[in-house]
Amino acid sequence: MSITLDSKIPEGPMADKWSNYIASQKLVNPANKRKFKIIVVGTGLAGASAAATLGELGYQVEAFTFHDSPRRAHSIAAQGGINAAKNYQGDGDSVHRLFYDTVKGGDFRAREANVHRLAEVSVNIIDQMVAQGVPFAREYGGMLSNRSFGGAQVSRTFYARGQTGQQLLIGAYQQLARQIGLGNVTLWNRTEMVDVVNIDGRCAGIVTRDLLNGEVTSHSAHAVVLATGGYGNAFYLSTNAMACNVTAAWRAHRRGAAFANPCYTQIHPTCIPQADDFQSKLTLMSESLRNDGRIWVPKNPDETRSPDQIPEADRDYYLERIYPSFGNLAPRDVSSRAAKRAVDAGQGVGPLKNGVYLDFADAISRLGLDVVWERYSNLFEMYERITGEDPRVVPMRIYPASHYTMGGLWVDYELQTTIPGLFCAGEANFSDHGANRLGASALMQGLSDGYFVLPYTMAPYLSEWLNKPIPDTSHEAFAAAEAEASDRFARYLATNGTRGPDHFHRELGKIIWDYCGMDRNKAGLEKALAEIPALHDEFQKDLNVTGSDTSVNQTLEKAARVDDFFELGMLMCQDALVREESCGGHFRSEHQTQEGEAKRDDENFAHVTAWEWSGDMAAPIEHREPLEYEVMKFQTRSYK
Amino acid sequence: MSTLTNITLKVWRQDGPDEQGRFETHQIPEIPAEASFLEMLDFLNERLVAENKEAIVFDHDCREGICGTCSLMIDGRAHGPQHGTATCQLHMRTFASGDEIVIEPWRAAAFPIIKDLMTDRAPLDRIIEAGGFITAATGGAPDANLIPIPKPVADASMDAAACIGCGACVAACPNGAANLFTGAKIAHLNLLPQGQAERFQRSEAMVETMDEYFGSCTNHGECEAACPKEISIDVIAVMNADYLKSKLKNRKSLSRT
Ligand SMILES: Cc1cc2nc3c(=O)[nH]c(=O)nc-3n(C[C@H](O)[C@H](O)[C@H](O)COP(=O)(O)OP(=O)(O)OC[C@H]3O[C@@H](n4cnc5c(N)ncnc54)[C@H](O)[C@@H]3O)c2cc1C
Ligand code: SF4
Ligand code: FES
Numbered sequence: 001m002s003i004t005l006d007s008k009i010p011e012g013p014m015a016d017k018w019s020n021y022i023a024s025q026k027l028v029n030p031a032n033k034r035k036f037k038i039i040v041v042g043t044g045l046a047g048a049s050a051a052a053t054l055g056e057l058g059y060q061v062e063a064f065t066f067h068d069s070p071r072r073a074h075s076i077a078a079q080g081g082i083n084a085a086k087n088y089q090g091d092g093d094s095v096h097r098l099f100y101d102t103v104k105g106g107d108f109r110a111r112e113a114n115v116h117r118l119a120e121v122s123v124n125i126i127d128q129m130v131a132q133g134v135p136f137a138r139e140y141g142g143m144l145s146n147r148s149f150g151g152a153q154v155s156r157t158f159y160a161r162g163q164t165g166q167q168l169l170i171g172a173y174q175q176l177a178r179q180i181g182l183g184n185v186t187l188w189n190r191t192e193m194v195d196v197v198n199i200d201g202r203c204a205g206i207v208t209r210d211l212l213n214g215e216v217t218s219h220s221a222h223a224v225v226l227a228t229g230g231y232g233n234a235f236y237l238s239t240n241a242m243a244c245n246v247t248a249a250w251r252a253h254r255r256g257a258a259f260a261n262p263c264y265t266q267i268h269p270t271c272i273p274q275a276d277d278f279q280s281k282l283t284l285m286s287e288s289l290r291n292d293g294r295i296w297v298p299k300n301p302d303e304t305r306s307p308d309q310i311p312e313a314d315r316d317y318y319l320e321r322i323y324p325s326f327g328n329l330a331p332r333d334v335s336s337r338a339a340k341r342a343v344d345a346g347q348g349v350g351p352l353k354n355g356v357y358l359d360f361a362d363a364i365s366r367l368g369l370d371v372v373w374e375r376y377s378n379l380f381e382m383y384e385r386i387t388g389e390d391p392r393v394v395p396m397r398i399y400p401a402s403h404y405t406m407g408g409l410w411v412d413y414e415l416q417t418t419i420p421g422l423f424c425a426g427e428a429n430f431s432d433h434g435a436n437r438l439g440a441s442a443l444m445q446g447l448s449d450g451y452f453v454l455p456y457t458m459a460p461y462l463s464e465w466l467n468k469p470i471p472d473t474s475h476e477a478f479a480a481a482e483a484e485a486s487d488r489f490a491r492y493l494a495t496n497g498t499r500g501p502d503h504f505h506r507e508l509g510k511i512i513w514d515y516c517g518m519d520r521n522k523a524g525l526e527k528a529l530a531e532i533p534a535l536h537d538e539f540q541k542d543l544n545v546t547g548s549d550t551s552v553n554q555t556l557e558k559a560a561r562v563d564d565f566f567e568l569g570m571l572m573c574q575d576a577l578v579r580e581e582s583c584g585g586h587f588r589s590e591h592q593t594q595e596g597e598a599k600r601d602d603e604n605f606a607h608v609t610a611w612e613w614s615g616d617m618a619a620p621i622e623h624r625e626p627l628e629y630e631v632m633k634f635q636t637r638s639y640k
Numbered sequence: 641m642s643t644l645t646n647i648t649l650k651v652w653r654q655d656g657p658d659e660q661g662r663f664e665t666h667q668i669p670e671i672p673a674e675a676s677f678l679e680m681l682d683f684l685n686e687r688l689v690a691e692n693k694e695a696i697v698f699d700h701d702c703r704e705g706i707c708g709t710c711s712l713m714i715d716g717r718a719h720g721p722q723h724g725t726a727t728c729q730l731h732m733r734t735f736a737s738g739d740e741i742v743i744e745p746w747r748a749a750a751f752p753i754i755k756d757l758m759t760d761r762a763p764l765d766r767i768i769e770a771g772g773f774i775t776a777a778t779g780g781a782p783d784a785n786l787i788p789i790p791k792p793v794a795d796a797s798m799d800a801a802a803c804i805g806c807g808a809c810v811a812a813c814p815n816g817a818a819n820l821f822t823g824a825k826i827a828h829l830n831l832l833p834q835g836q837a838e839r840f841q842r843s844e845a846m847v848e849t850m851d852e853y854f855g856s857c858t859n860h861g862e863c864e865a866a867c868p869k870e871i872s873i874d875v876i877a878v879m880n881a882d883y884l885k886s887k888l889k890n891r892k893s894l895s896r897t
Contacts, residue, residue, distance in 0.1 A: 049778075051779040052778075056778060058778060066699070067709070068699065068709070068760070068761060069761070069762070069764070069765050069805070070709065070765075071703060071708070071765070071768075071805050072707045073707075074701070074707075074711050076702065076704070076707045077702045077704050077707065086785075087786070088785060123782070124779070126784045127783055127784045128776065128778060128779075128781045129780065129784075130781070130782075130834070131774065131776035131781035131782070131784075131830050132774050132776045132786040132834075133773075133774040133797075133828065133829050133834050133835055133836060135794050135795075135797040135798040135801050135828065135832065136784075136794070137793075137794070137798075138788075138789055138791045138794040139791065140790075140791050141788060142788025142790050142791065143785050143788055143792075144784060144787050145762070160798060161802075163706065163802065164705075166706055166802075166804075167801060170801065174768060174773035174774070174775060175776075175778075177765065177768040177769040177772060177773060178769070179725045179771045180765075180769050180773065181769035181770060189762070211751060213756065220759050241702045241707065242700060242701050242702075243700045243701050275672075275674040276674050276675060278671070278672060278674075278675040278679045278680075278682070279674070279675075279679065279681055280678070280679050280682055280703065281703050281787075283703075283704055284704075288691070307729075307872070324888070341811045354840050382729070384707075385722075385725060385731065386676075386729070386731065388731075388733060450780050451779075452778070452779070455778070484791045497788075498690070499690075499691035500686055500690065500695075501683075502686055503686070515837035530742055537739065544689055544690070544692070545689075546688070546689050546692055546693060546694045546695065547694040547695070550657065551656055551755055552697050552758060552876065553694075553697075554695060554752060555685075555694075555695050556688055556695055560821075572893060577705055579731070
């Protein structure tokens, strides 16, 4: 399949594109909707909201998740909040400002039209979620409360204590549960998608593996939506849930879906530093803490006093010093690199000197302990459970960790991938955040895609297939994909080596973190591109998976996911290597200003890089979607 | 950094839903106090795989105490010894060198064992499907600030909505009742102005679906003690009151149609 990247941006002025699109797109009439079968893979925020809405509209929907219940996706862990341009605080917010902040925050590497739509739809999301019963935080007068987040100068973030993702996901899950109860959506839980099947150049369905008994089965449909989340676990240690993986997107990529900007990964500045070698994941401390916490390190690398004994004069509040107008709320990429510089300079704190302080002492004396506790109690408790330290007494220790992936499957304005009939939503696609995502914008994007975009943008594709039968799963393409999947799982079991999949995942993650993490350069990336295939080779020869393929086998599940991370890791490094500039989360140390800030090259790199699978993991084919800015003018991102 | 030594684990192994289960003993010679309980099991599993043995199956995902996937009986207590803490948030510093720790799956008639420590908690989803939602078609919602919700109401609703659907309440209950889980959802939605229209249908449908799958509540209060989110047993009172009213109101509204 040769790939053309047609972004399908609608005509008209930026602010009218989405309404023009809705007004002029082809529709599927209500009576015809039930003739279409749609598969939605993933029931996180993006998938659950899409499946619920499509089911409600009358389509026949089949929803798949490898979790035991749709209430459990990774989305549930989001703490801080969700943005919307409601301007309830009357502080000058507007759709335009949210659009502007998002394009700027993304370092001018996002598609303007998509971002504008996201900002427009953001207001509907809050209305929708409140109607569903999401108990957002309220002021005493009963109105919704807001807080501010990194990269913005207005308070537009809605939240439900420190459990915003949980409350939003439960909201979407309840809408989905209602559709399941009504029989409009069929749920396949503990079922993992392991391949995409194309027939006559369009997506005809998927192949799944039942995690309870290993059975491999095909499912056909008129269209397929992947809402399978991000690939931050490529780094092994990340804030993502343990099961997050790239398999669904990667298998689609191998079948012809272009993968865009894989090197755009977000390293979140405020996570609890690694404590020991056993660590299986890192825990995020919500960025909302930066509203009231002050970040500092001791000026002296040899400092031995406990933090409360270190006088002001011996502390370096480095974010406030370097970025006076944004201070502790500087965007994530900027804050992360600043923390890395401090730790690399030997000013790190904690037993392993691998963190920086996030200190609430000033906030407590200004607002009182009660107010601070009310805002952050669950985060403080979580921190104490993990570290054994009480942040009311001792400043928190934080350090950056892999958190979110801006890259993902390339999609056009309709969220359709380069495989016709295969759509992609939520963190799994690349669309709205450019090279860096602003805090509280992922939940917004997932719900926007699922509730308000896909239900419209799938219609034009579907309308062409009205009254045309879908291929039967007995078609040879399904049989071939099933056989391939079964062979693959049999191969992992038969390798009979000496090391389990976790071992390889840890080693792989270390390579990617060291060379394709917060700071990248040509020599390092080339090294990674040599080390990853060598390790993959060992994986193929020395993998050990015990147990069988006829009952639950988590070692086997993990092996398949790690296998796909190897190939993705190569593409991340490849992409980072060809992008000879620094932008957002992608920092090439060859391309920085004298003060160590990212140096973009708009002349040569104002494009999306979309990779086509060539069959050879070392030689993917590069395609480019030029980014043209109609409204925004290129400017150097400055948070000073 | 301190280290624990000589931990003995007695772990429940069961090959499938209809197989006989048994306890298996494993030694953990050394583990850092900073490690989480599940990291200790990861460590054991890696060792088992290296010895060509099958890893112990257990459910987990977020490891942040929010997804509700983890579900272990530790020394006979749902989610283990630490109050208000899910299994994944438990750290080895809660234990001492030389401890013997017994690890079992949730034990409840409604949650059949799938394998080892993994159970099937799908009946909880059935309760939500029966009525644990507010009907609000996508796109038709009024402005979010149209209905002010007093902060104490929003807070009380949020307290109930914090439930993570782990099922510890059921596992801890001598009768295997799901009243705390169901009550939490009913309280979350029935306290809100948006939840009023369906309040009584919801209460009736959810309670009756719950009764189909789960045992009945005889007020032991074990559920509240085991709940990692410290959901108050008061939600059960809210549920019972609304269920009683629903029997009356739903009958009345039927006769009106
Ligand atoms: C700790 C943390 C805190 C965060 N806080 C915030 C915040 O405050 N604000 C914000 O805006 N964003 C936040 N984010 C980011 C945000 O939570 C995620 O980007 C977003 O929730 C992703 O939603 P999703 O629906 O795309 O994917 P997910 O929620 O990851 O869902 C993926 C779904 O796909 C399924 N799936 C995946 N692969 C397969 C397969 N092969 N077969 C079958 N099913 C599959 C899974 O079972 C799951 O149902 C946070 C992220 C983290 C890690
Ligand atoms: S009420 Fe508590 S114990 Fe029961 S499912 Fe909810 S969180 Fe778990
Ligand atoms: S693993 Fe998510 S709550 Fe324990």
